[in-house]
Amino acid sequence: MLHLNEVTLRVSGHVLLEGATAAVNDGERIGIVGRNGAGKSTLLKAIMGELAFDGGSMSFPRGLSMGLLRQHAPEGEDSLIDIVLAADRERASLLEEAIHCKDPHRIAEIHTRLADIDSHGAPARAARILAGLGFDEAAQQRAISEFSGGWRMRVALASLLFSRPDLLLLDEPSNHLDLEATLWLEGYLKSYPGTLLMVSHDRRLLNAVAQRILHFEGKRLVLYSGNYDTFERTRRERQSRQAAMQAKQIAQRRHIESFIERFRYKASKARQAQSRVKMLERMEPIASVVDERTVSFDFPTPEPLSSPIISLQGASVGYGKKPVISGLDLRIDMDDRIALLGANGNGKSTFMRLLSSRLKPMEGRLVKPPKLKVGYFAQEQAEELDLKATPLQLIERLSPMSTETKLRAQLGRFGFGQARADISVSKLSGGERARLLFALMTRDAPQLILLDEPTNHLDVDSREALIQALNAYDGALVLVTHDPHLIELVADRLWIVNEGKVQPFDGDLDDYRQLLLEQRRLERSKRGGANGNDMAAEEPARQRKTDRQDAALGRAAVADIKKRVRTSEQRMEKLGKALEILEARLSDPEIYKGSPAKLSDLQRQHADIKQALERSEIQWLEAQALLEQETAS
The missing domain is CATH 3.40.50.300 (P-loop containing nucleotide triphosphate hydrolases)
Incomplete structure (x- = not known):
């Protein structure tokens, strides 16, 4: 889909890339990483055509649409929902043309195209994106001028996501987001229908979204398969192998050089010495591993104080x-x-x-x-x-x-x-x-x-x-x-x-994420779809409201059962590990040579944990049966 062929990129005389090559396949989600100042943002601008490569070439299919998250926020008195809807320029143009067009054939073409791009569902889609980024229904109707710079940048991101370009270019998309909006963005990008290139320093976002990692290495671009954790592990292994190969080659060179020095002037060994000189000349040096260590942080040790502080x-x-x-x-x-x-x-x-x-x-x-x-x-x-x-x-x-x-x-x-x-x-x-x-x-x-x-x-x-x-x-x-x-x-x-x-x-970040998902489902069910635009739009209003309430209650019931299943599984896992540890200790013959009281205490703990595990298994089976019953109905 996108090919960078031996490209060179300079900024103010500073070389960022030199002879770099990379290929991006259709539908891939690629995270771009590298040290600060390596040129990640500059590369996105060059791909977008805002900067020219100083050498090499870039190729992509004719008609490919690209979108880059801008660093300037939208302004004016338009409402947030209108700004996002205007990002789909084709839809806006067709709607404007439909108002003034008199030709029946052209009108039919316009409405056919509007149906093809799902123009009717656009307001609901725009509202869902804005809601995911933290704007409730009331905020979506307010003018952009009423919001601060950080919130306006969220609108800029919403507009870009709504426009759905074939190639989506994101530069630190989570910088202006809170945790809640970041979690929503993570889910949205995982199911993005186009191709994604994303510069990010957010490790979790890279792990959740990226299928490959494009890394800036020594003015070159290297593609790694997998998410960020896989990239880190693969790169460490490659560096380790490269360092070992270099050490082996250095030892070989020293051995050859030693032979040459010993026998260079000995007539019977002159031919072998000359052969080894040529061997050294042909030996390609293995590049040293460039250690891109980051700076360390070291917080000073404070004088202790009594709690609470x-x-x-x-x-x-x-x-x-x-x-x-x-x-x-x-x-x-x-x-x-x-x-x-x-x-x-x-x-x-x-x-x-x-x-x-x-x-x-x-x-x-x-x-x-x-x-x-x-x-x-x-x-x-x-x-x-x-x-x-x-x-x-x-x-x-x-x-x-x-x-x-x-x-x-x-x-x-x-x-x-x-x-x-x-x-x-x-x-x-x-x-x-x-x-x-x-x-x-x-x-x-x-x-x-x-x-x-x-x-x-x-x-x-x-x-x-x-x-x-x-x-x-x-x-x-x-x-x-x-x-x-x-x-x-x-x-x-x-x-x-x-x-x-x-x-x-009372819970961890996964529990909080689940809480947010449930809250959003309930909010959507109360709204019945953003601005009332959903598949039930033609049903009687009273019936739609009843259906939404029933659906919300059903989802809440399933969510509660799922939580019981998950809690039981976590408890079973914890008790199982504790039981394994105790059984290992009780299988040690030395334990029976020691204190009878200690042995009795261990046996009592073993019995208590075993009973607790059996109770948890029963609770899990009951909850699992309920879950299967609810989902089947």
Whole structure:
């Protein structure tokens, strides 16, 4: 479908690609990865035709439609639903022509084509996409001018998805999304009917969506089969083999060179020596493995404090006289790892500002030890950095009493050696500015770190380095992120921010994802399809409402049974593993030579777990039978 043949790509004299070749097949979903600054976004622009390749050629079928997610947000007074519908230019043009056309034959052609492209179902499809990206029915009717830049970018993404180009080009599509919208996008892209090229640093999105990975390697493009995890594993194995082959070749060369040196001037061995010289000349050197190590993160160890380090008692917080969140009765301990869930606009950042003391409680109390130090990371802080200053100057302003040696050591923890610490912030990349914020906020070894979308400008490797550093950190952590991979590997508690409340969530991220799916199904059933456009449009209104209610109740019942089945399976698996461990211990002859009390205790545990496992199996069988009955009916 798309072929890049020996292409060269330069930007401001800097070579990004040289002699690179790659082929994309029809219907494939390909993730594009590489270090920050490698040229991923530039490649998408070149494919789109906005930039010219400096060499080589690109070929694709005639009439292929392409769509690239733009970085400028739509503006004006049009409603969101109208902006998205206008993205299908053919439909909009046909509808406009149908209004003024007088030729009966042309009118028939127009309506035939409108039927072919499912023009009647377009409003419902546009509404579903907007709903998936976080816009409810009321918001879809509002003017785009009423929304902030981040929300407008969601409309730009919705417009592109609605237009359904043959080749969809996405550049960091989850950057302006919250976790809920990211989870929806993941499902949408997995079933996208066209071909997809996606630049992303979101590991989970790449794993869920990508069928192949296109990697920038040494100014070349290398395609790997499988998702991101498969790519990483395959690349490590290939590098390992390449390093072993190179080591073997080096040993062979040394052996040959040694023979030549020993017998070069010996008449009886001259011919063999000359033969080995030619052998060396013919031996193609195996390229060294280029280790693209990312910088490391290293959070300083804080002074321990007694828990709780923050206690909220009947607190509320907001702006002016209007509370955004109220009824807060929560505590944060020194060893907590908490991720905040909830759609954008529900108050997650407001809650973080309360914890960081940037906002004061409007009611109630926030209690914390006098010695508590808080490190706070927010993306807007990157925009407030003095672009003319150097990283060293910025940290000196914040810690005027510290020595230069100590401050340089702190910057070095986050990859700022002497050279990078002494250049102006304006010359730093987005990822480097994010790392600078980490260095600045942790300069005093805080006991509590608050991270509000910390990964937006970090590549995949840097995100992995951040995960390792956070897991090694000895203080408390509260995290807001749209990156599910970061949540799964770092957080051990989930709090939901919704409807003016912050409440612990009893479950993991998979349970939360299932909750979102069920909520959306129920919302769709209540709406009966976006804007009333569904397959039942011609039925009597009362009958449609009854059918939707019945369908919603049926789905809710099935969902509840499925949850019981899943819970029983998880319990059975856990009990089964515990039973295996106990049976292994009881099969050891040494256990019978020890304490009779310990043996009796193990035998009692074995009996209890076996009985619990039998009960779980019965519950699972009952739930499975109910599920089969419900789905059959």
